[in-house]
Amino acid sequence: MEKIIIRAVPQPTLRRLAQYHHRLKQLEAMGRITVSCTILANDLKLASTQIRKDLEATSLTGQAGVGFVLSDLVHSIETVLGWDNTTDAVLVGVGSLGTALLGYERFNQIGLNIVAGFEIDNIKVGQKIHGKVILPLDKLTNLIERMKIKIGIITVPAEVAQIVTNLMLAGGVRAIWNFAPTILETPPDVVIENVSLASSYAVLSNRLLEATRNQQLTGESNS
Amino acid sequence: MEKIIIRAVPQPTLRRLAQYHHRLKQLEAMGRITVSCTILANDLKLASTQIRKDLEATSLTGQAGVGFVLSDLVHSIETVLGWDNTTDAVLVGVGSLGTALLGYERFNQIGLNIVAGFEIDNIKVGQKIHGKVILPLDKLTNLIERMKIKIGIITVPAEVAQIVTNLMLAGGVRAIWNFAPTILETPPDVVIENVSLASSYAVLSNRLLEATRNQQLTGESNS
DNA sequence: TATATACTGTTAAAAATATAACGTTAATTG
DNA sequence: CAATTAACGTTATATTTTTAACAGTATATA
Numbered sequence A, B: 001m002e003k004i005i006i007r008a009v010p011q012p013t014l015r016r017l018a019q020y021h022h023r024l025k026q027l028e029a030m031g032r033i034t035v036s037c038t039i040l041a042n043d044l045k046l047a048s049t050q051i052r053k054d055l056e057a058t059s060l061t062g063q064a065g066v067g068f069v070l071s072d073l074v075h076s077i078e079t080v081l082g083w084d085n086t087t088d089a090v091l092v093g094v095g096s097l098g099t100a101l102l103g104y105e106r107f108n109q110i111g112l113n114i115v116a117g118f119e120i121d122n123i124k125v126g127q128k129i130h131g132k133v134i135l136p137l138d139k140l141t142n143l144i145e146r147m148k149i150k151i152g153i154i155t156v157p158a159e160v161a162q163i164v165t166n167l168m169l170a171g172g173v174r175a176i177w178n179f180a181p182t183i184l185e186t187p188p189d190v191v192i193e194n195v196s197l198a199s200s201y202a203v204l205s206n207r208l209l210e211a212t213r214n215q216q217l218t219g220e221s222n223s
Numbered sequence C: 001t002a003t004a005t006a007c008t009g010t011t012a013a014a015a016a017t018a019t020a021a022c023g024t025t026a027a028t029t030g
Numbered sequence D: 001c002a003a004t005t006a007a008c009g010t011t012a013t014a015t016t017t018t019t020a021a022c023a024g025t026a027t028a029t030a
Helices: A011-029 A037-044 A049-055 A070-081 A096-102 A137-147 A158-171 A197-217 B011-029 B037-044 B046-057 B069-079 B094-101 B137-147 B158-171 B197-217
Strands: A085-092 A112-119 A132-136 A151-154 A175-178 A193-194 B087-092 B110-120 B132-136 B151-154 B174-179 B190-192
Touching: A011 A037, A011 A049, A011 A070, A011 A096, A037 A049, A085 A096, A085 A137, A085 A158, A096 A112, A096 B094, A112 A137, A132 A137, A132 A193, A132 B151, A137 A158, A151 A158, A175 B197, A193 B197, A197 B011, A197 B069, A197 B174, A197 B190, B011 B037, B011 B046, B011 B069, B037 B046, B037 B137, B087 B094, B087 B137, B087 B158, B094 B110, B110 B137, B132 B137, B137 B158, B151 B158
Parallel strands: A085 A112, A085 A151, A112 A132, A151 A175, A175 A193, B087 B110, B087 B151, B110 B132, B151 B174, B174 B190
Antiparallel strands: none
């Protein structure tokens, strides 16, 4: 009996697939029918070999001398990423970041639909922000359960992130997109994706420091 | 003559250093004096060996049997990340994301100071948002030059991101923190850090898909 | 004061990821 | 219609990153 090993798609590849998807949609809108890894590589400043490797994850196969059929490729990437069907999500914490996410239009294009925002702050409850209703926190668990919501987005301060997490888990959420700078306590089978602005800035800041240092050593030899 | 090779700190390490920094500040606030990799590892759900490796980047050395002096460690990490002195930055695009960033309080703690926001939309110009002045776009290049600003933050739609980039470069910006979903054309010595919500969501979404699939194969064996 | 424990730093091995090399196929052009 | 070019997939190699193994040092404890 043959053993088929389905290995997880590497995280870096997933991140790049999202990038490819975005660019491919643009090219599609520009009327292109096919696309080659070389072209994508140029557009995105990546190595074409890397793109080929990545596209292995979509069991799609391009045609030598031609490339890939654009629409097929878009669909295959969406299948891998789970973007082919719209997924509902709830968001908790309608501060400035939460508000920004509620209004982020690109979520449509990647199959994410935030059905409602939640807040403890009673002033915001009942309002509509970017067309989304804001509900009180005590309705969170119940709504998740009733609507079978699988994804929770956390944009509350770190201090209350765990409380919110627990409410989400009680409702049956299977994945949490966490924007709070804290490590959440969750069962092992729940998917967590942490987003940290500080981490991103750390890279920028360090690279800038290094670049400045190199420049001082090399170029600027003014007495 | 001895050759000292200073190699760049790996990007994953930089991202984790930011995490360590955050946690260490918390522990400091709680009154701790020293800290061991083991404790950090527990708190952050990482392997202690990894933390040790990462901390090599701070040329700091801990004491066997004790650990690291907390305040020293915080300082060393800040030195590596370039967070020991406050760096000024400008932000262009005061939409909902830009607004959120203008009000992000944690930037203080990591040495980032946004001196002003910029907008084309005249309605917003002149206002103060989260205490920051909003200036018209045509003052951007000049202000960067005058204040010797090194970092530009881009939170405009993808279509105008390149234009804004050019204005920033003209002023002498050395690093760009880009939140627009597009690849910016820049000289090779300018540091670019792209932030992509879609990429982050791609990971979450794919992992959720896989988890669901595994669960259906394993656990739920209902007829 | 010996012994156990909690740490570190370093070196080595393993795993993951990215890059290169190569043989092949389709379209284009002279 | 041959030759060139643009593209692919696959396999192999190199690099990066993570994990493990281990020897050594400080503190605490019996």
